Amino acid sequence: MRAPASITRIFVSLGATALLCAAAGMAGLAAGHAQTANAPILEVPARAVPVPTTVSPQMAKIIGLPLRANWNVLPKTGEEWKPVADAGAAATIKNIPAMTERLHVKVEKTVIDGVRAFIVTPDVIPPENRNRLLIHVHGGCYVLNPGEAGLPEALFMAGFGHFKVIAVDYRMPPEAYFPAALDDGITVYKNAIKSTSPKNIAIFGSSAGGALALEMILKARQDGLPMPGAIAPGTPMSDVTKVGDTFVTNAMLDNVLVSPDGFCDAGTKVYANGHDLKDPLLSPVYGDMQGFPPTILTSGTRDLLLSNTVRVHRKLRQAGVEAMLQVYEGQSHAQYYRDDTSPEAKEAFEEIAGFFDKHLGK
């Protein structure tokens, strides 16, 4: 009985949308994959993908959104990114006051050794967290979410986890290029360890922020700094060379990043500014992970960066690092911090908070 509707949908898809999408977004998807004349290629047919019933109503709404508008508009310079970033930021910032209220946190703007930052403080900090501090590095492909627009994930963490958070508003193009974001993160960390034991500090962030959390550990080790007590890289951009299976398998399915040939990759290239994308300070999956602090990783089954996430997980475990993976049903890239009223958001950040509680000093 279901078959006719389903098949019709597939044919419609083949006739119109799919061809357009394929032409626009699938070219070059095979980059970084084994492709010789004889290499086996699996032909996967078009499909009509409904919203799963296995998620909350709030998450169903997020999963049911169409592909991100302008995912294939690719600014080529820092100057071209600026108005895109500003427009996106304005939309995000509107939601911040209500979000801080719902999450019972307050936000203060500050400057730490020359780096712009925000102090996010929950109304109630339990005794075990009073000498603990989290450092947040926001996502946005190294070009998006300036200023308060970088705050949502920090608010979720402070609100659900009841930790004090310093959110780093690191420099981005066109103000500065690689390794400016990383340098700003390290500056804040260096300042923090003057007054808080590094073992009581955790670093977290998602997407570019997930990569930055990993990059900060690589850089801290290079610079001879002590390790923090734990890190939580969410769906990290751990490989920006487009290598990883889900870049292909979840393309055009992840409604946030959409395709490895989309805006996020373009933004990273602008930030890298000609620097080798395979440098572990841009693609940390290629870094040596021996001696990393305990790490919790978060992703979703539709995440374009699911491979980026599980590859880091495996590499950490191979290096003997305590590492936990959480993968959420049906979620595309970083959707666990899209709606603070979704039970999935509360769950993801409470899980991270529990991991921090287990591994941080008091």
Place this chain on the structure above:
Amino acid sequence: MRAPASITRIFVSLGATALLCAAAGMAGLAAGHAQTANAPILEVPARAVPVPTTVSPQMAKIIGLPLRANWNVLPKTGEEWKPVADAGAAATIKNIPAMTERLHVKVEKTVIDGVRAFIVTPDVIPPENRNRLLIHVHGGCYVLNPGEAGLPEALFMAGFGHFKVIAVDYRMPPEAYFPAALDDGITVYKNAIKSTSPKNIAIFGSSAGGALALEMILKARQDGLPMPGAIAPGTPMSDVTKVGDTFVTNAMLDNVLVSPDGFCDAGTKVYANGHDLKDPLLSPVYGDMQGFPPTILTSGTRDLLLSNTVRVHRKLRQAGVEAMLQVYEGQSHAQYYRDDTSPEAKEAFEEIAGFFDKHLGK
């Protein structure tokens, strides 16, 4: 430069294979998903999926295999399944002698309180494992892998983990139907706890075996039996009602199970023999997981049962159970125990062994 080849491939796919596959395998894929007249449906275009470069050469070979032959041949009775199971078993059993040699284990056939089983003993058992015992319940959709054909995963675990394993050769259709497999598992467990402390016992298995490991815990609790020290359900058939996002998103991509409308689902229906598929003793994701022993779950990014796996992981964590998830790059259903010479197999079972070592009594 890459675009033309890629696009050509997509068009070829749209013109031939995709339409056939779509008609044959995609009908009804939307089962169990939110589908009202207005529910958003994402149209995902056809794609040409190469083998990722991020896996070992052995795993690349496995990932590069075409879709399982006869995945859409659906026997309807236990009697119809028998010759299919026997043919598959004959092919698998050929490989057992070389496998036991490479893995340095020996196998003895036995009967435990009327249940057929095998004792798998590694050549060397380290002192910490001498009072420990693992119970294996094999996969195969409750209808496949009779006799020695159910052994490979038990051999991997014994060989890589250096534990003694009892592999349960539980009854299957047409010999017996639900709950025969579960009953046989419980019989062996009851016998084992007479001579070994339950805290020193772990239960493991993949696919139907992963579901059985979970079902045995539900049943043991119902029967007032003590809990084992740990379990390792690999890519469990935790929901046989076709609910779960990756049933759709990984359909025709997973080259083992291929589609929720394929052979595996058909086999389970025959085993269930009219019993409600939503019963937690057939779909354990619907069971109460309070008080479950520490659990390690294994899956892959292309696994049709990735959602089945991560939903169990989240449900365990929500119940406060220590639960670890490992997800392997590019792997379809249960490919971590396909080739004992692949580094991914060694890694997956050593990870499980480490988890057992951490949680089992000595």
